[in-house]
Amino acid sequence: MKQLTSKILILLATCLAIACSPSQQQKADLIIKGGTIYTVNEQEATVEAVAVREGKIIFAGSEKGVVDFQGESTQLINLEGKTMTPGLIEGHGHFMGLGYNELNVDLLDTKSYQEIIDKIKIAVEKAEPGQWITGRGWHQSKWTEMPDEMVNGFQTHHMLSEISPDNPVYLRHASGHAGFANAKAMQIAGVMPLSKESLNNNQEVEGGEIFRDENGNPTGIFNERAMSLITQHIPESTEEKDIQAFELAVEACHRNGITSFHDAGIGRENIALYQKMKEEGKLGIRMYAMLTGWDRELLEEWYTKGPEIDTAHLLTIRSVKLNCDGALGSRGAWLLEEYTDRPGHFGHETLPMEFVKETAKKGLEHGFQVCAHAIGDRANREILDRYELALKENGEIAEDHRFRIEHAQHLHPEDIPRFAELGVIPAMQAVHMSSDRPWAIDRLGQKRIEEGAYMWQALLQSGVPIVNGTDVPVEPINPLASYYASVTRKTLEGKPEGGYEPAQKMTREQALRSYTLDAAYGAFEEDIKGSIEVGKLADFTIFDKDILTIPEEEILKTKVVKTIFGGKVVYEL
The missing domain is CATH 2.30.40.10 (Urease, subunit C, domain 1)
Known part of the structure; x- marks a missing residue:
């Protein structure tokens, strides 16, 4: 035995x-x-x-x-x-915008209006008669020299119209929240001069603005929802061009060490394209896609069928993106107090707050995360208020909701602890601080900048993770730029000494985590990636x-x- x-x-x-x-x-x-x-x-x-x-x-x-x-x-x-880390995750970007920026006129590196004119002049010479010329990336606050003629801090269309009299031109601001059109594009759109008498009654567009000079002439600048007056006339892209842009975006991600991408707001066409790329084995990136809140019918369809969580970890759709205010650069960010450099102006509420509450409620009911764009302190407060109401009214299904606020760029000090209290994740792009901080002080003033702008360490210390990224094509996809901004609080030229508001710097470990494990957490994916x-x-x-x-x-x-x-x-x- x-x-x-x-x-x-x-x-x-x-x-x-x-x-x-x-x-x-x-x-x-x-x-x-x-x-x-x-x-x-x-x-x-x-x-x-x-x-x-x-x-x-x-x-x-x-x-x-x-x-x-x-x-x-x-x-x-x-x-x-050499050094290896987990694959980096772009926590907030626009994938097809990245691809199209490589196809269209890329204006991200322009430092003056004249440089824009020089680039568009080359595009005009190559274009067919009447063909639309489009581009993106200009930002007047980053120019090293300003044109003689400016209205409300922006250039006018005259130089652009002079070099392209027969080709309509439309150039998106780097932020995506404003656009610049030449005379031909405005003629096609039917945007005409106004008399001085009617100017005050007709300059505003609901949720946006057409910039005009003192005589009622349009300057070519279209802010927020007014952009649609021009964009609705731009011919739709072809499937062939979409695929080309998609492939260029994948290549750009790989060059920059990006293996996953949070695509902040897509519609039917992009969903179909991504599904096609996945079926053909060409996706090449782990996509976490947010449904655009501009298409309410699309949202209702997805509420009915529920989230699509990919077991192959390539294409997951379980969130909704809402655009609730504009950008600081175009003075579209929605503020509690008026702009320091534009008295009487508070920015724009670009989506009704009642719809934010309704979407938050339906998101909880149907298993969708809600991700709301908010840059100004009022937009952030209003969204936090609506999230809080929805969470309280639906407490039994609100556990682990992981609602997000995209950008969370300027906060009222009283609202900073509310993110952790409500379990709301700030998805912030540190490189925006490097690009925007030198001129953002003109918009907000010293006190608001110091107490509430780019509050990374304050948010982290309150107990909430931060999802990092670049908001490409608003900024280049390069994650090292955002990492550098996170840990230095400097411009990409290395200024100022010691960084802006240095108490808000991230540690290097925090910055790496914001691009990996915390970004994965922001997409309910920390169990499969990020470390x-x-x-x-x-x-x-x-x-x-x-x-x-x-x-x-x-x-x-x-x-x-x-x-x-x-x-x-x-x-x-």
Whole structure:
């Protein structure tokens, strides 16, 4: 009997040893080692090696331990001292806008009105007669020199109309909340001069504004919802061009180490395109898409059928994007107090707050997260108020709702703790501080800037995570720019010394987490990505420098050298 018991114990021990050692079936497809690997896992901040099989992490630990997972066909990547992090997540962007920015006239780097004219002149020479010329990215507050003729702080159309008399031109502001049209485009849209007598009654458009000079002539600037007067006349894109823009966007993401993308507001056409790309195996990015709140019929259809949570982790649709005010640059952000540099003007409420409450209620009822764009302090307060009402009225189904406010750029101090109290996630793009802070003080004044603008550390300390990103194509997709802004509070030129309102800087660990695990949390996906842990998706970004330790002036010089998506190298420098 003793001998039998002994044999059984030996057999069990043997079986256990076999079960605990990697068999041929458990050998890795890919092993990565030889550098610094940041996991964004509080239990084990760094590891020496990672093993991947069938697109998922099967080991994260020591170089000694990974040896057991190496087989004859295992691919090896030696980091050679480089740094790897979880795959970066763009927490708020516009995917097709990214692609189309590479197809149309890109004005992001223009520093003056004359530079815009120079670029459009080239486009006019290449265009067919009567063909629309479109572009995006100009921002008058970033210009190094201003034109002689300006109205309400913006340029007028005359120079643009002079170089393109026969081709309609429409150029979106970098923020996407204003547009600039030439005379031909305004003629097509039927936007005509007004008499001085009727000017005050006809300048405003509900939720927007047509800028006019003192004589009633349109300047070419269309703010917020007034943009539709022009955009409704621009021919729709073709399927071929959409696919081209999509593919360019995927490539741009991979070049920048982006493996997941929160697409902030898409309609039927983009949904169909993304589904087509997924079916054809061309999606190339993990897409977390928000339904546009502008299409109420679309929302009702999705409420009926419910969220689409992709088990392949490629295309998930479970949130709604609401656009509730404008941008600070175009003075469309909705403020509690008037603009410092435009007395009597408070910005625009671009969506009725009653609809915000209704959407929050229906979101809770049907399992959809609500993500509301708010830049001004009044917009943020009004949305928090509507969220709070909906949550209180639907307490039994409000658990773990993860409602978001996109941008949360300027907050009243009393509203900062409300995010954590209500469980509302701020999705903030740190690079906006770098780009906007030098002129934002003109809009808000010193007191409002110091007490409520870009309040990253205050929000983090209150107990709420921050989702980071770039709002591409408002800003370039480059995540290192947002990371740099997060930890320095400086412009991308490195000014000022010590940074703006330095108490609000993120630590480097917080900034990395905002681009990985906290961004995943903002999409209910922290269990499958955002950190390097066994069982999670094998999405990684490899840098040529250690962004957690290098001097801050080296951050913007850092390069993405590899992007790994589902265990496959999709970009290599």
